[in-house]
Amino acid sequence: MWSDVELLTNEDTNSYRFGHVSKEENGSGLYQVDTLVKISTADAQHKPYLYSSCGSNWSVVVADRTVILFDQTYQTILLHLDFETEVDAVDVCLEGQFLVVCERVGNLHLIYVPQKRILLTRVCMRALYMWTYNCCLLMLALSWTLIGLCCYQDVLSLWDLHFLVMIWFSPDDPIQDFLLSTGLKVLNVLSVTLSIYSLTEAEKFAITFELDLELVYKVKLDFVLEQLASASVGGYGQDVWSELVEGAKSNLTKIADEQYVVEYCLKAPWPTFQTAEKMLGHAAERFSSLHIQEAQARLATFCSLHGPQNFNGISWIEFLNSTDNMAEVQCQLREGDLKGAQLLWLRHEIAEKVDEAALEALLGAIPEDLPSGELCPWFRNVLVPFVRRVLPQGQKALARWLEQKARNLELTEKGAWPLNGLEMAELGLPSLWMWMQSDNDYGAEEVANLRSLVVNLRQLLDLHRKYKCRLSLSVFEKVLAFFMLDKITAPEVIPQTVEKSVRPYALEQQIPLDQLLLHYIKDLLERCRSQTTSLFTNWESKAVAVLDCMTETDLKVDAVLEVMQNAVVPWSDVVEKLVQKYLEMEGPKQKLLKESYHLMEITKLLRGYGIRNFNLSNNTNVMALIRYILRQNLSTSLEDSLKLAVTYKLPTFQIHYLYLTELIAQGKVGPRPVQHTGTHHRCWLMLNGLHLYSAFIQSALQYCLTFEDFDVFFTPANYEDPAMRQQIQEHHIMAYENTRGCRQPGGPLPDPPTLAKDPDGKSKSVSTQAGLGRLGRQLQRTKQELWSDLALRALGVGKVEVALKILGELYEHHGDPGTGKVLFTAAQRLCQMLEADTPMVVPDGSDLPALIHNLASRAITVCHPDLLLDCLELCKSTRIAMDVYHQCLFSDNYGFIAKAKGDPYSQWTFQDLFREDCIVLDEVSVLPVQYEITNGLLPMSPGKSVRLYPLDCSCLAHCSFEDGSSYLQPLLGPLNNMLQMLQECSQLELALRVLVNSYCSCLQHVTSNIMDVKLSTKVLRLSAPLCVSASVCLWTLCVCLFSTIATLNNVVFKWGVLDCDLAIGLCTLLSKTEVFKLLWKVVDNTWQNYDKIMAVAVVGAQLCHLYQDKPEEEKFLSVITDAEWGIKLGKLGVSSRNAVLNPLHRCFCSDLVSFVVTQKVWAPNCSLVKSTAWLHVVCVWRPLPPTLPLCLKPSSSRSVSQLNPYCYERIEVVLKIIQTADENVTCFSVSQYVSLLKHLQSYRRIGPPTDLESSYLLENCLQPSALAQSRLPFHMLMHPTHYWKIIAPELSEETFPTILLISKLMKVSLDKLYMLAVNNVFEKSLKPLLLRQSGRGPRPGRHSFEVAKTIMDYIRCIQNPEWAAATAHKITQELPPGNEKAQSLRFCLSLAETWLKDPKIESARSRGETFLSKLKLQFQRSATENALLGAQLGGQELLKLTGLPAKLIAALYEHPSVAQRYRDSAGDGYPDLHAVCKGIATINNVDLLKIRNLLLEKWICRTGPAGAKVCLSVCVCVCAHANSTTHARMHTLTQVPMHSLCVCISVCVVLSSYRYYLRCFIYVSQLEALNISYTIEAFLSSPKEGMVKGLWKNHSHEPQAVRLVADLCLEYQVYDPQLWKGLLQKLLAFSMISHLQKVLEAICAVPSLWQVSVFQMLVQQALTHVPPPVSSASVPLSPDQQATLCRTFVLLLKCPFLLNMDLIGIANRFAQFTLPAFALGTLLLIPCDLKKEKQIQGFLSACNPLAILEQVEELMTTGEMAGIPSQVTHPSQPPQCPLFL
Secondary structure, eight states: OOOEEEEOOBTTTTBOOOTTSOTTOOTTOSSOOOOOEEEEOSSOOSSOOEEEEEOSSEEEEEETTEEEEEETTSOSEEEEEEOSSOEEEEEEETTTTEEEEEETTSEEEEEETTTTEEEEEEEOSSEEEEEEETTEEEEEEBOSSOEEEEEOSSOEEEEETTTTEEEEEETTSOOOOOBOOOBBOOOSBOOOOOOTTOHHHHHHHHHHTTOOTHHHHHHHHHHHHHHHHHHHTTOSOHHHHHHHHHHHHHHHHTOOOHHHHHHHHHHOOOSSHHHHHHHHHHHHHHSOOHHHHHHHHHHHHHHHHHOGGGOOHHHHHHHHHOOOHHHHHHHHHHTTOHHHHHHHHHHSOOGGGOOHHHHHHHHHHSOTTSOHHHHHHHIIIIIHHHHHHHOGGGHHHHHHHHHHHHHHHHHHOGGGTTHHHHHHHHTTOOOTTTSOOOSSOSSHHHHHHHHHHHHHHHHHHHHHHHHOOOOOHHHHHHHHHHHHHHTOOSGGGHHHHIIIIIHHHHHHHTOOHHHHHHHHHHHHHHHHTTOOSTTOOHHHHHHHHHHHTOOOHHHHHHHHHHHHHHSOSSOOHHHHHHHHHHHSSOOTTHHHHHHHHHHHHHHHHHHTTTOOSOOOSSHHHHHHHHHHHHHTOOTTHHHHHHHHHHHTTOOHHHHHHHHHHHHHHTTSOOSSGGGOOHHHHHHHHHHHHTTOOOHHHHHHTTSOEEOTTTOOEEOHHHHTOHHHHHHHHHHHHHHHHHHHHHOOTTSOOOOOOOOTTOSSOOOOOOOSHHHHHHHHHHTTOOHHHHHHHHHHHHHHTTBHHHHHHHHHHHHHHOOSHHHHHHHHHHHHHHHHHHHTTOOOBOOTTOOHHHHHHHHHHHHHHHSOGGGHHHHHHHHHHHHHHHHHHHTBOOOSSSSSOOOOSOOHHHHTOOSOOOOOOOOOBOHHHHHHHHHHHHHHTSOSOTTOSOOSSTTOOOSGGGOOSTTOOOSSHHHHHHHHHHHHHHHHTTOHHHHHHHHHHHHHHHHHHHHHHOSOHHHHHHHSOOOHHHHHHHHHHHHHHHHHHHHHHHHHHHHHHHSSSOOHHHHHHHHTTSOHHHHHHHHHHHHHHOOSOHHHHHHHHHHHHHHHHHHTOHHHHHHHHHHHHHHHHHHHHHHTTOOOHHHHHSOOOHHHHHHHHHHHHHTTTTOTTOGGGGSHHHHHHHHTOOOOOTTGGGGSTTTHHHHGGGSOTTOHHHHHHHHHHHHHHTOOOSSSOHHHHHHHHHHHHTOOOOSOOOHHHHHHHHHTTOOOOGGGGTSOOTGGGGSHHHHHHHHGGGOSTTTHHHHHHHHHHHTOOHHHHHHHHHHHHIIIIIHHHHHHHHHHOOOOOHHHHHHHHHHHHHHHTOSOHHHHHHHHHHHHHTSOSSHHHHHHHHHHHHHHHHHHTOGGGGGGHHHHHHHHHHHHHHHHHHHHHHHHHHTTOOOHHHHTTTTOHHHHHHHHHTOTHHHHHHHOSSOTTOOOHHHHHHHHHHHHTOOHHHHHHHHHHHHHTOOHHHHHHHHHHHHHHHHTTOOTTOHHHHHHHTTSOHHHHHHHHHHTTTOHHHHHHHHHHHHHHHHHHTTOOOOHHHHHHSOHHHHHHHHHHHHTTOHHHHHHHHHHHHHHTOOOHHHHHHHHHHHHHTTOHHHHHHHHHHHTTOGGGTTSHHHHHHHHHHHHSOOHHHHTOOSSOOHHHHHHHHHHHHHHHHOTTGGGSOHHHHHHHHHHTTOHHHHHHHHTTOSOHHHHHHHHHHHHHTSOHHHHHHHHHHHTTSGGGTTOOBGGGSTTSOOSSSSBO
């Protein structure tokens, strides 16, 4: 370490001498060496590393690891530094300010010399050298991380040289330019970070040091790349970017890095299309790669999209780097560029990236305003087939979108509607044979909806074309229902029409009924809107009637809103009632309804000012309207203006301001306070409260304000004080009351006196109620609040009459909770006044307790729920007080009379009510006590301001013990007094009511507070004495209560007429033993009063029923029976004492029977029926005593047959007598006769009497009766021979239940009954219906099905299976052909099979089997015929084949409608042959699959054009519903000619389930043709790439094999370039031009094959050379030749090498074969604008434009070109998209 430094000074020469420099020094030298400094070290060094340099003011010396910095004269040591390792490089910059030191180990140090401080240290691997160049320090070092230090503009910064990115800087350390660079590997790569001014120097440096020059060129190219980006956005002129492009070209030619050149050409934003094309071509010439080819293809697409003149480098790079072609298509569609989207779709393969979401996004990107004429061709031939082929599951979204788009065209393209909508909707409908059932549902429902829309649009189009009737689609879909309703003029008939006609139509059309009716209401209102006068308002009633038929609440509210908005103002009663009805309902749209109603009120308000149709859409218009209203200067102008302001949410202070301004302008309001009226005063206050301190307001508010007529002056601050307002109110109310008190009745109003309590005597009075009302309004008090105060004040001074009048008006006009509280308070205050005997003034002749009760009753109807329980308690107590008062002696002590009119209820009661014989009460004694009880039941103040919780009450029942108050003790005293007074006056019933009411409240009070005394004292911490005292009080009341009940009960039973209800109620409160003892005592002590005995017995029986005491109940029932007989025999004048208590005497029975018999009871026209005695016997027949029947035996049984068979009443009497007498009748069963008679009494005959009945009457000498028209003959039903003749005509659906009961009773054959019922119901009900319906066509209605079901139920009830089957078969034979007959035969089959299963059929089995076999044949023919008729296939040729199902099915598949249906996309009006064939096969149990296979073998083997056409339709029809898993049928297909099979597959392409399976069969059959044996299973499981290569290796010399290999490679994506090279050459060698075109077109979508060496050549040859089939052709071209050239044009559009094609030569080829449209389309692809324009002009001058347009229409609207009309239609216009418009 060189640590010793010694400065040597020569004082003479002022120089330094370095010792031992030269021992041979002498004076003759040329120069003198002075020693200036001496540096030494203690360590011996061998060959030390020394370095020294100097500057203008510094010198530096380096010795190994030591660095010493001196000033220029070596007089001062500025720095002396020792480092750890040898120093390799050092330099000083900025005039000695900074020192840079580099150690050999790679450490770089930057030292600030004045402070002798190291600023930074960085590690650089193996430092090389440093030098100073242009005041810039440059250091090169090897490192993995290249770090550069650069001083630029006196700022120190740290840079990453790889990316030229500053990663650190220090603005506080000013350093000038220096550059630190490092090298990577002292020999391979030079990585130089250069400023824009050092490119040339860097290149020279690299050449000097033989470093890599490409690094410099790449830096230059990166610089050019940045400048090109600026040039692409218009940052430079043409000269600048031309220079940049040339610089890029020259530098690229100097770089041998292939990958770099390719990437640079791809990422550079070239400023023009021509530049981009040339640079991509340059890259392709140097290094042919797939990336360049893909870029050239996309450049051609980009040019076609935007045109060369619109080329932009940035947009081109974005397009090139985009990988989502579907997103690009969507972007083009969103911008409305359909042509660009079509081009992208055509030129780029997007099938692999399309899913359902992408398809929906694509459809959603199509603008609504895109013309359907441009959209339809592309959809028809490109998009829709693509979806069906590649994405079948997307058909659902596609059909849904097409339906909506077709409907929207009615609004967006009205001129072409509905034809354009029909064309759009038909796009989503494939041929019906293409829409086949499969395992997956690919939008069948959506397609069905679309098909329905197509049918409607076709009918709508017919209306437009044939009848000039233009209807909207929505109206057309609902038009029939509208016509149904329009025909109805009477609103009353609307509901019936809706139910019978409109609802079935809506169900059939699947239209929501409520929406249909709502639409009709809107349509009706729209049509009637012009009828503005009130004379034409019938439509309102009709609209309301239709609205009532709706059920959905939201839609009904919508309809109400429509009626509100369209009804004539003022509204009719119908509209007003409708609106009010729905305003009271609750619902989600209630707020909207109320707002609309409020707006209508505003409309009415404006009508009052003569304003109509004023636009209130903005606040400016509203304010203008308000100014107009205020200027009218009406009394309601301000109020109406404020309503408008609130409605439209405007600040109300503006209205007050405008109002005052208007009044001041009119001179009605001045600045003096005395001029201000009440309304004006409120305006001033409003403005002042809002602090509008304008000059206007300040000048107005400097005066005090006044109230009109009151002489009260106060400031707004005082007015805002509630206490001040209350004082003013009290002041003037006092004056009003004094004034009213001084006025004489009927006399004039005296002079207003001063107030009695006014100390100054200056206040004026308020003489009228109107003035008082104005005062209240000025004081912000409502009228209700003011009158409430007046009423309570009147009560306070005893003016009851005045208070009652005010309270009545309040209840009538203000029925709300506030009024309820006032009424409650007034009623309670009156109770308190009566308790205290306060003097009061009451109306003459009034019932004050009744009035108090009326106040409480009114209060409970309007009060708040929190006051409800208190009002209820007050109502009960005041009612009792009223009843107590009504029992008082009348006097004038209270100034009012008792007892109003009697209770109206008591006048309409049909039973006797108990009334006590009591003494009149003394009102002076009882009323205060009773009202003390009333107030005790409401002990708490009702006016308490704070309620602790909802329903917090002040009544006793809900009071709490927590405050320690005892509410029971104050109540017991008056209650005992009241009970004592009532008992003394024998008012027991009233006493019980008082006691029960009080006891209930006390019980609830105690039990709600104390459930258990010990628990309450512990938990609730209640006082134990308080709890015990409450319990004792309650027990005392309970004892008193039961004592009163027992006393009252005795009084009730002693009453002359027993009140049963009251007696039962009282008895239930007493013990059972005590009650029964009382009852039997009353029965035993009652003497011959059987009414009283029966009443007591009834009470006893009911009590026993409640107690469930059966023995005791039997005793009371026996007493009831005896009492009834006693009552009835008493009416006959028979002594009844022994009749009740003992059995009737035999003589009495004999006399009674003799009396009845002597009166000829049994005579047909007996007049005894009208006699009193007979009515008693017949109408009140009861169980007779046992002695009576002994006298009836001789004549009763013989008398039955002598009665008229229709007189059920007489027969009933006789049967009852016989039944009671218990006579042993052997000729008939009495109970059977009685039951039969009951059934007959409830039955009404439906048929006329038969001749047999007339004969019976004649034979038995009985007179005919008019009852025979409605009754059945009783006696004739007893004879089995007559029974069926009488019953058979009566059988029907309604009468059968009763007749069935009669038949069971008579024990006749029920099977026969059911058979007769079946025949009758069928003949009378079902058969006529079916005949009528078969004549008019529609299907049977609901009634027919119900009748048929009833008949089937009857047949199932027949127990004999043979009879049941025979009955069903009999009626089936009479049915007309159709579904009903087929279903009936099916039912017969089930019955016949049941018959054969019957174990008892052994003897008749052969008969049953024969019947079953014939029935099956009949059913099969009938069902087959029905299937044909139901599908409208009832031709005679087909009906003749109903017995031959296989031939019939074959004939159906060959039906002419098959081909027609295949051509018709909508498919409406054609029968569903698949369903028909399947149904027929199921009915006849034939193998449908076998028939289909036979048909396939038959038709696929057909050859020739005609055979192919038939094959196309029949085979598709057969395959439509085939099972995809059936291998046998598929194997059959492989044995037939391949061209026919291909036809089948092409139409079955939508069947994804076996589309692939069919293709595999084709490949297997083609392999077999090459003698390569494969089974279908082996083919499916084999590796396809190995199979293809093996096939190519062994059979590449065979054309058929070459074609098969190409197909397999495309099918299974085998993209081996070497294989494809040979394959393409073979296709060309074998002249398979057509297939070669298809293969080339497919390869255009496979970029990985573009590098096949022969691919581009073959594509160019296919485009520029005419294919052999066409080269020898002559004009006109054949269809095949024309198709080949069309494919050539499509190949041109898809060609990825479009920019390299000879487009002019190709156009000439097309022109040669008279295809000018294709020729012009090819010229439009020329990228150079000038060249393209010149060629097009020349071409058009030599061609007929009309021929070009015709050819465009003919050839360019189908296939893949469909929807892409060329620019040839407008070639002179500069297109946005050069190819597609």
